[in-house]
Amino acid sequence: xxxxxxxxxxxxxxxxxxxxxxxxxxxxxxxxxxxxxxxxxxxxxxxxxxxxxxxxxxxxxxxxxxxxxxxxxxxxxxxxxxxxxxxxxxxxxxxxxxxxxxxxxxxxxxxxxxxxxxxxxxxxxxxxxxxxxxxxxxxxxxxxxxxxxxxxxxxxxxxxxxxxxxxxxxxxxxxxxxxxxxxxxxxxxxxxxxxxxxxxxxxxxxxxxxxxxxxxxxxxxxxxxxxxxxxxxxxxxxxxxxxxxxxxxxxxxxxxxxxxxxxxxxxxxxxxxxxxxxxxxxxxxxxxxxxxxxxxxxxxxxxxxxxxxxxxxxxxxxxxxxxxxxxxxxxxxxxxxxxxxxxxxxxxxxxxx
Numbered sequence: 001x002x003x004x005x006x007x008x009x010x011x012x013x014x015x016x017x018x019x020x021x022x023x024x025x026x027x028x029x030x031x032x033x034x035x036x037x038x039x040x041x042x043x044x045x046x047x048x049x050x051x052x053x054x055x056x057x058x059x060x061x062x063x064x065x066x067x068x069x070x071x072x073x074x075x076x077x078x079x080x081x082x083x084x085x086x087x088x089x090x091x092x093x094x095x096x097x098x099x100x101x102x103x104x105x106x107x108x109x110x111x112x113x114x115x116x117x118x119x120x121x122x123x124x125x126x127x128x129x130x131x132x133x134x135x136x137x138x139x140x141x142x143x144x145x146x147x148x149x150x151x152x153x154x155x156x157x158x159x160x161x162x163x164x165x166x167x168x169x170x171x172x173x174x175x176x177x178x179x180x181x182x183x184x185x186x187x188x189x190x191x192x193x194x195x196x197x198x199x200x201x202x203x204x205x206x207x208x209x210x211x212x213x214x215x216x217x218x219x220x221x222x223x224x225x226x227x228x229x230x231x232x233x234x235x236x237x238x239x240x241x242x243x244x245x246x247x248x249x250x251x252x253x254x255x256x257x258x259x260x261x262x263x264x265x266x267x268x269x270x271x272x273x274x275x276x277x278x279x280x281x282x283x284x285x286x287x288x289x290x291x292x293x294x295x296x297x298x299x300x301x302x303x304x305x306x307x308x309x310x311x312x313x314x315x316x317x318x319x320x321x322x323x324x325x326x327x328x329x330x331x332x333x334x335x336x337x338x339x340x341x342x343x344x345x346x347x348x349x350x351x352x353x
Contacts, residue, residue: 001195005198005199005202007061008062008065008199008200008206009205011057011060011065011201011202012058012061012202012207013206013209015210016054016057016208016209016210016211017057017210017211018027018098018210019052019056020053020210020211021056023047023050023221024049024050024052024220025136026052027047027049027050030103031044031103032048032224033047033048034051034222034224037318046219046221046222048102048223048224049099049223049227050211050224050227051095051223051224051225051230053210053211055176055227056207057203057206057211058091058203058206058207058234061095062203065199066084067201079237080196082126083126085125086127087237089121089235090118090119090233091234093113093114093118093121094114094233095116095229096114097114097117097225098225099225099231101224102224111225111229113154115157115229115233115304116157119153122237123149123153126150127152127240128149129152129239129240131149152240156236156237158236158263159236159263160229161266162232162259162266163176163228163229163231163235163262164228164229164232165166165262165265166228166261166262166265166266167227168293169292169302170215170218170219170302170303170306171306173223173228173231174208174211174212174223174227175313176210176262176310176313177204177231177232177235178205179317180260181201181205182205183258183317183320183321184238184239184242184254184258185202187254187255187320187321188201190325193242194242197242200234201238201242204231204235211223211227239255239259243255257320258316258320265290265291292305292306295309315335315338318334319335322334
């Protein structure tokens with residue numbers, strides 16, 4: 001088990017690290033360049049196909065492991081054949097949509113349509129959010145038929161866009177997703193989750209670690225929509241697979257807590273844009289009201305803003321881990337202690353310039 005986990009990380013890491021410079025040169029050839037503008041943070045043109053390196057690392061790692069585990073006749077893969085095929089097919093769809101958007105630009109509705117197609121593909125191959133057990137009330141919530149697919153679609157598309165919308169500063173989206181991956185890895189490993197979900201989340205983390213040196217401030221490349229859409233899509237699916245055998249309400253809530261920062265930022269952006277534009281169309285209009293924008297308005301640099309949000313994401317991940325491992329009271333006491341420590345120094349922390 002641990003050997004396979006190590007392989008998942010190392011192969012994805014090395015592949016992504018090696019492929020990233022090639023993705024930068026490829027981006028320049030196909031004119032997938034993020035040019036400076038009033039809405040952009042970057043001051044110089046930046047290649048934005050780095051996500052292809054993360055996808056490459058993930059695929060190389062997982063395909064090698066699947067083949068080797070099949071040859072070793074490890075039954076852990078057997079029951080997930082169709083789900084993995086659907087997952088990989090969905091990744092191809094979401095990556096192509098992101099690639100076209102990075103090169104040519106797509107209307108937000110077309111991107112949403114592409115995300116929906118990718119979500120439908122994985123659902124057709126059996127990846128859905130099924131029944132949820134609530135132990136406190138000894139009640140099983142059955143999600144059957146239409147409701148099962150609607151909730152799964154909301155989850156996949158919602159997380160995909162949440163990660164995509166956080167991709168506004170050097171290393172922000174990739175770093176937050178990496179923190180979420182590590183948090184989910186610990187949760188999966190300590191909660192009896194299927195081994196395949198542990199391998200998938202480890203490979204995803206490895207791909208991000210291989211790419212992050214090129215993406216952290218000062219960035220040499222961006223992951224682009226092909227990367228941020230892939231990260232959001234992949235982590236949403238892996239979260240479903242990771243709780244597939246432990247569908248208690250607390251395990252369902254854990255990924256929500258881990259991903260609470262991008263989810264909150266996205267939800268707040270939707271409400272903010274609707275109120276400002278007074279129509280649903282305004283949801284698709286970009287603005288500079290995200291959390292990272294607000295931190296920079298307070299006087300923080302890019303790097304400082306990213307590190308602050310890393311800290312928040314790490315705290316949320318720790319809260320979810322403690323919640324599952326030790327229960328609600330220890331998790332709440334941990335959160336209150338963090339808040340108390342922050343309250344002691346918030347004036348100095350927020351004081352800039």
